[in-house]
Amino acid sequence: MILALENVSKSFGALTVTDDVTFEVPQGQALGIIGPNGAGKSTLFNLITGNLRSDQGSIHFEGRDVTRVSAMERCLTGIGRSFQIPQPFEKLTVFENLVVAATHGRNLSEAAVLDECADILLRTELIGRANTPAGQLSLLERKRLELSRAMATQPKLLLLDEIAGGLTEGECQALIATIKDIHAQGVTIIWIEHVLHALTSVVERLLVLDFGKIIGIGEPDAIMGSKEVQEIYLGIEV
Amino acid sequence: MAYTVQTRTRASGIAAIIGAGVLMALVCLPLFASRSLIQDMFLILTMLVLAQFWNLLAGYGGLVSIGQQAFVGMGAYTLFGVVILGGVDPVAAILFSGIGALIIAVPTAFFAFRLNGAYFAIGTWVIAEVVRLLVAQWKTLGGGTGTSLPREATREMWFVEGIETLFGVRSAAARDILAYWLALALAVATIGGIYWLLRTRRGLALAAVRDNIEAAKSVGVDAVRMKWVVFLTSAFGTGLTGGLIYMQKARISPDAAFSVTDWTAYVIFIVVIGGIGTIEGPIIGVLIFFLLQSLLADFGSWYLMTLGVLAITIMLVAPRGLWGLLSERTGLHLFPVRRRLVAPKTSET
Numbered sequence: 001m002i003l004a005l006e007n008v009s010k011s012f013g014a015l016t017v018t019d020d021v022t023f024e025v026p027q028g029q030a031l032g033i034i035g036p037n038g039a040g041k042s043t044l045f046n047l048i049t050g051n052l053r054s055d056q057g058s059i060h061f062e063g064r065d066v067t068r069v070s071a072m073e074r075c076l077t078g079i080g081r082s083f084q085i086p087q088p089f090e091k092l093t094v095f096e097n098l099v100v101a102a103t104h105g106r107n108l109s110e111a112a113v114l115d116e117c118a119d120i121l122l123r124t125e126l127i128g129r130a131n132t133p134a135g136q137l138s139l140l141e142r143k144r145l146e147l148s149r150a151m152a153t154q155p156k157l158l159l160l161d162e163i164a165g166g167l168t169e170g171e172c173q174a175l176i177a178t179i180k181d182i183h184a185q186g187v188t189i190i191w192i193e194h195v196l197h198a199l200t201s202v203v204e205r206l207l208v209l210d211f212g213k214i215i216g217i218g219e220p221d222a223i224m225g226s227k228e229v230q231e232i233y234l235g236i237e238v
Numbered sequence: 239m240a241y242t243v244q245t246r247t248r249a250s251g252i253a254a255i256i257g258a259g260v261l262m263a264l265v266c267l268p269l270f271a272s273r274s275l276i277q278d279m280f281l282i283l284t285m286l287v288l289a290q291f292w293n294l295l296a297g298y299g300g301l302v303s304i305g306q307q308a309f310v311g312m313g314a315y316t317l318f319g320v321v322i323l324g325g326v327d328p329v330a331a332i333l334f335s336g337i338g339a340l341i342i343a344v345p346t347a348f349f350a351f352r353l354n355g356a357y358f359a360i361g362t363w364v365i366a367e368v369v370r371l372l373v374a375q376w377k378t379l380g381g382g383t384g385t386s387l388p389r390e391a392t393r394e395m396w397f398v399e400g401i402e403t404l405f406g407v408r409s410a411a412a413r414d415i416l417a418y419w420l421a422l423a424l425a426v427a428t429i430g431g432i433y434w435l436l437r438t439r440r441g442l443a444l445a446a447v448r449d450n451i452e453a454a455k456s457v458g459v460d461a462v463r464m465k466w467v468v469f470l471t472s473a474f475g476t477g478l479t480g481g482l483i484y485m486q487k488a489r490i491s492p493d494a495a496f497s498v499t500d501w502t503a504y505v506i507f508i509v510v511i512g513g514i515g516t517i518e519g520p521i522i523g524v525l526i527f528f529l530l531q532s533l534l535a536d537f538g539s540w541y542l543m544t545l546g547v548l549a550i551t552i553m554l555v556a557p558r559g560l561w562g563l564l565s566e567r568t569g570l571h572l573f574p575v576r577r578r579l580v581a582p583k584t585s586e587t
Contacts, residue, residue: 051452075458087453089446095579100446103439105458110243110439110577118241118579130579153457 002027008057017043019212030189032199035209041192050074080155082146090135098152105153124148164195253572268415283421289508289520291472297515299468305362309339311496313480329396332481339477370496384491417486436575513559517573
């Protein structure tokens with residue numbers, strides 16, 4: 001197991017956002033997370049990456065207890081992420097955004113990561129914007145930058161937060177191809193997404209979250225076919 | 239595939255050549271300049287160093303301190319302490335000034351890093367006041383009224399005799415020339431050091447933390463360590479400058495050495511009107527500051543009011559300062575830090 005959460009809970013005041021969550025992700029798997037708005041999906045990500053600390057429970061990454069480990073160190077051990085609302089370093093160029101991630105995320109010199117950063121930009125089709133300040137990018141380009149920057153840290157586990165939202169069908173297909181490519185290289189992926197067809201074309205397993213609780217986890221077909229999920233997530237009376 | 243990275247621009251190449259010429263002229267200045275010009279240049283250079291360090295702290299590190307006078311004062315008092323009580327040569331004692339400032343910077347950081355934004359600013363000011371009150375209790379160094387450097391120490395200072403014979407001047411003028419050269423060396427080292435820092439991966443990390451601290455942590459940037467590096471570097475440099483300023487003055491009092499107006503307010507003015515977050519900004523700012531000071535020297539409090547009005551106007555009209563305005567219009571950078579990815583020559587893009 002590359003990642004294991006055990007009885008993880010998180011509250012903001014009286015509101016329990018993550019409620020006793022337990023699940024494991026095997027090495028190399030692509031897991032999709034779905035659930036209505038406010039179900040606690042992004043909070044769950046922040047707990048896994050260390051941007052938030054859990055109130056209870058434990059998180060293990062590659063067998064090591066990382067529950068109290070900082071976000072910076074979790075990145076160094078191999079957890080990479082994209083943010084739901086893109087968070088580029090706006091005054092730095094696209095290329096510099098990647099260089100920060102590659103040099104600090106893996107403790108390498110700038111010279112050592114140059115070719116690789118250029119290569120990532122080629123793969124994510126941002127190479128033409130390499131010297132543009134990130135603050136000037138369009139939404140699609142910002143999403144691509146989120147993915148590129150996460151790739152630059154060379155994660156073993158990559159967390160993608162609604163990276164396909166708001167894209168056109170063509171843009172979405174290009175993104176799926178890139179994600180499949182990363183997955184094929186053996187990177188474990190956890191992907192939160194509302195664009196279901198994008199998600200199910202990549203992931204092998206689905207997890208459904210509602211009010212901070214896991215209400216289903218398993219094969220995508222079985223999950224989408226279950227009565228409970230259709231009622232809660234799709235809002236259909238079955 | 240052979241992508242390369244370029245930071246140099248044509249303008250920066252020309253600027254480097256002109257800069258080297260200006261530096262040569264400044265080194266040779268005591269050969270032909272009057273003593274009062276040397277004294278003015280000493281003030282300009284020391285204010286420039288203070289401004290560069292405050293800019294490193296606030297402009298690059300996002301740590302807006304209004305307690306820099308703590309490090310100036312502590313540096314100065316450390317110098318007087320080791321000269322008067324330890325019999326150290328004043329020139330050598332300047333190094334102790336930096337260490338003295340570090341000694342209060344470490345506990346200050348533990349306290350002030352728990353605060354953010356405006357609270358951090360006020361926190362640093364409060365600490366500076368506390369240090370001033372404590373130093374004023376130190377009776378051996380003159381308590382609240384202050385003290386002077388002993389005449390033997392200043393007369394027999396390193397290098398002074400050599401400068402006397404070299405230029406054929408009296409001891410007091412030789413001391414001014416020595417102080418000027420030390421200030422010039424400090425300014426060059428400061429600007430060079432900050433420029434070097436910004437061009438390393440730590441410089442990128444500073445920019446990343448300033449833009450978005452959560453994202454920076456998520457890509458492995460040690461934001462807390464960056465804060466420490468910037469704060470301690472700035473304290474050390476400010477302490478050195480404080481020591482140098484009071485070595486030249488040879489007379490100290492707590493109220494002067496820990497003056498919030500002289501060592502923080504003026505410094506902030508210089509950085510803000512010149513352009514915060516750039517190396518060029520403080521250089522322009524310090525020149526404007528001294529121009530205004532000599533023009534308005536006879537107008538008493540009108541001088542301070544003019545400074546205030548000017549600072550507010552520039553903040554409203556050109557929030558990135560005069561240099562920011564200029565470089566936005568022209569794309570000019572004398573100290574470029576942007577890393578441009580250059581495609582291999584064969585491919586056409």
